[in-house]
Amino acid sequence: MTKQLTVAVVGATGAVGTKMMEQLSKRKFPVGKLKLLASKRSAGKELSFNGETYVLEEATPESFEGVDVALFSAGGSVSTALAHAAAERGAVVIDNTSAFRMDPDVPLVVPEVNRADIKEHKGIIANPNCSTIQMMVALEPIRQAYGLNNLIVSTYQAVSGSGVSAIEELHEQSVQWEKGKDVEATILPVKGDKRHFPIARNVLPQIDVFTDNGFTYEEMKMINETKKIMHAPELPVAATCVRVPVVAGHSESIFIEVEQAGVTVADIQNVLKAAPGVVLQDDPANQEYPTPLEAEGKGETFVGRIRKDLNNDKGFHLWVVSDNLLKGAALNSVQIAEAMLEDGLL
Amino acid sequence: MTKQLTVAVVGATGAVGTKMMEQLSKRKFPVGKLKLLASKRSAGKELSFNGETYVLEEATPESFEGVDVALFSAGGSVSTALAHAAAERGAVVIDNTSAFRMDPDVPLVVPEVNRADIKEHKGIIANPNCSTIQMMVALEPIRQAYGLNNLIVSTYQAVSGSGVSAIEELHEQSVQWEKGKDVEATILPVKGDKRHFPIARNVLPQIDVFTDNGFTYEEMKMINETKKIMHAPELPVAATCVRVPVVAGHSESIFIEVEQAGVTVADIQNVLKAAPGVVLQDDPANQEYPTPLEAEGKGETFVGRIRKDLNNDKGFHLWVVSDNLLKGAALNSVQIAEAMLEDGLL
CATH class of the missing domain: 3.40.50.720 (NAD(P)-binding Rossmann-like Domain)
Structure with a gap:
């Protein structure tokens, strides 16, 4: 028992x-x-x-x-x-x-x-942090296989990351918008911060408050937590975190540079096929790629749009999506x- | 006369x-x-x-x-x-x-x-291309002042870039969504392509159809047009283009590496303050940064969130927004x- x-x-x-x-x-x-x-x-x-x-x-x-x-x-x-x-x-x-x-x-x-x-x-x-977790699930298997020299991420984060009141705000603003009314903002980008901006029909390049170096706390969380989780204090990591009018599911456009030369897209795909918690969804010819709406309610981290950089043999671009309230x-x-x-x- | x-x-x-x-x-x-x-x-x-x-x-x-x-x-x-x-x-x-x-x-x-x-x-x-134009307006003055070694962009593009029918689709889906109905997709990501996905409460990592290298035509437009406009055929450029549920105004999260060492955020800000067609909107302490909703209907290109990379002295991150139907x-x-x-x- x-x-x-x-x-x-x-x-x-x-x-x-x-x-x-x-x-x-x-x-x-x-x-x-x-x-x-x-x-x-x-x-x-x-x-x-x-x-x-x-x-x-x-x-x-x-x-x-x-x-x-x-x-x-x-x-x-x-x-x-x-x-x-x-x-x-x-x-x-x-x-x-x-x-x-x-x-x-x-x-x-x-x-x-x-x-x-x-x-x-x-x-x-x-x-x-939610946006860190899904990035770690997707990137650690690649780092284990080929090493990692550099990481730059831009996020597309759902409002549910800011709690129930932010979800309600998106709904209310959407209804106001469709009725042609003025849109009121009182929660996002950050509950309790000085200014608020509409999220319906908008994107907001601020998640959490700003730190002195110009990065937000959310961005610094992604940077610092990545180094701690990967035990890689010297790894260069940069993040730009953006709120989008999505209810659930964070998406990330990620550039990585691996250590090893000559790695192919197929190599990365094979590593991710075998990786725990990852679902490879990468078939451009059939328009197969992850979207937050499809990832909502699922526990896995979805990875697609894997491309080799056109100039840097060690550079790759990926698109990583997961339900921020679940795996996140x-x-x-x-x-x-x-x-x-x-x-x-x- | x-x-x-x-x-x-x-x-x-x-x-x-x-x-x-x-x-x-x-x-x-x-x-x-x-x-x-x-x-x-x-x-x-x-x-x-x-x-x-x-x-x-x-x-x-x-x-x-x-x-x-x-x-x-x-x-x-x-x-x-x-x-x-x-x-x-x-x-x-x-x-x-x-x-x-x-x-x-x-x-x-x-x-x-x-x-x-x-x-x-x-x-x-x-x-x-719309997403190329605003990036050129923001980056060329920086390139003229400090040179440019590398450019990686992730976009947040409005549905109006796909025409009137895509704007209508976002409205219809939003109304369906708020009524709890099934959301129908027939236009985006690409009119006439095999599959269609909802854009309301979603983001789509596909703009235009895919090319053989895994990049979309939209991404290749940004890459190739940038080199042509800047007369810089050797410049490394990478793009990930994403559609977001915004009516008007494209946003871009851009990483650049300049040639010159020791450039500061204030240097970049000063260059952009004097640049034609650019409005600097960069004051994190007062939550001043560009958003597409605020840029809608305006002819300028708005730049904010300028940060020096934490590892690369020549690296900078920027957030660039403009009305895709106007300047774009x-x-x-x-x-x-x-x-x-x-x-x-x-």
Whole structure:
């Protein structure tokens, strides 16, 4: 009989939290007891899981007594306030926020890429940024096979990455637009930032706030997390992160330069065909390539449009798409828990 | 008194043709006589220009007798069939299609960039691809100042680049989507191609059909036209062209490597502040950056998000936005005619 675990979900009503519950159920994670934790404001609400109704409790340090695994997805401030308290009480925290990702004591894990890092944990394991995860799933097999000298990515990110209110904003703006009304923007590009711009019929070259070097935090997350996950601190990485009016599914236009000379498109395709978590969707003659609408609801990372650069023998261009709420967040968190269970770490 | 010219517009009812008429009027181009030419199917329709009503005539070789300037925007096949006939009858053809762009006898012109090429014409002058034009306006001043070693672009292109039917398709799909209906796709990514995919809530990594090397024609246009316009056949250029659910305004995430070492972001900003046709919109602290919705209806090319690469001292990232129907098409064509008039070539 499989060991039954006590699982806590912190932030279960959010865009990612909802998907975490779905994934725990769908993947038959051995949830013996479930605790749904939330802010004081949401406490008392009811949610169903595997046909049973659960009442949300206010998350406090004491909530984590007896918890085996705590999946956090309620924003960085909640994780900062409660993750250590949960870990001190013996729970393994799998944190979907950016609070601990660059902490040297916290493994940052994509199971297909650096599963071995999990065992170094000291109570907290971080789930990488959504746009980083799918890029790692697609690129690590190529790096393992041919090395990697350089990486430049431009993203096309869905609004669900900014939460439920951003999804609602896109819907409202679309309705306003089709009715010929003025479009109101109050959430995107960044909830709480000084200015807001419409996302319907628009693209916004800002995700998260700006850092002093002109890159946004989202871009710096992609850059720094990539180096940490790949254990490649010297790897040159550059990112431009852009929000597009898509509900779910992040897309990425990626340029890489491999180390090895003479690699062909077919070589890259063969590596990706055998790569865990990757679906190769690359047949231009039949217009086969990934799109976010088709990737929505699926757990894999889809790769297509693989082309050799026309000037650089070691250069390749790829198009990588995945559901940002699943592999980019909820699914990856549950997969970390599954890997720990398989490896006897839970 | 300004010389009055006989102007023909071929394809006046299209997305670009409509804007050509607007620009001729708005910019007070000295139109003495106007001939609106179209396919047999559209002949007989009426359009107004400067308060007068014009009847569309079927375009034939004889239509161009007495015409000084003919603006073509009715598809490559119409240009192929009629542009030489028009030129033989003494008209200067300014062609907005891809039919003659790479013809060595045809100058490919962005007036701010290579106006001097106009005088080499033999009757036909080509207007570059929309996504190429705005990139040239932004990058040529930088290349003139600091040289250019490398260029990698990922685009976020509006549906209006695929014509009126693609704009209608986005609207119809959006309405279907908000009503919870199945979304029908019959136009994009490429009218007449084998498969069609929804553009509402989606992005499509295909613009124009695929070539044998895995790049699309749109990507190869950006690559080849850039080299021709800049007179830089050896310049490495790579492009990934993506359609996004935006009505008007193409956006571009561009990586460049300049030749000169030690160039700063402020240097690039200063060059662009003085560049013709460019508006610098680059103040991250105040969330100032270009978006397509804001660029719609404007003639300039907007540049922001200028950052120095974190690893490559000669590397810079930029975000470039312009209205694809204006600077990307209609306005650039009219500007070519204006330059010819100023230079005594008409």
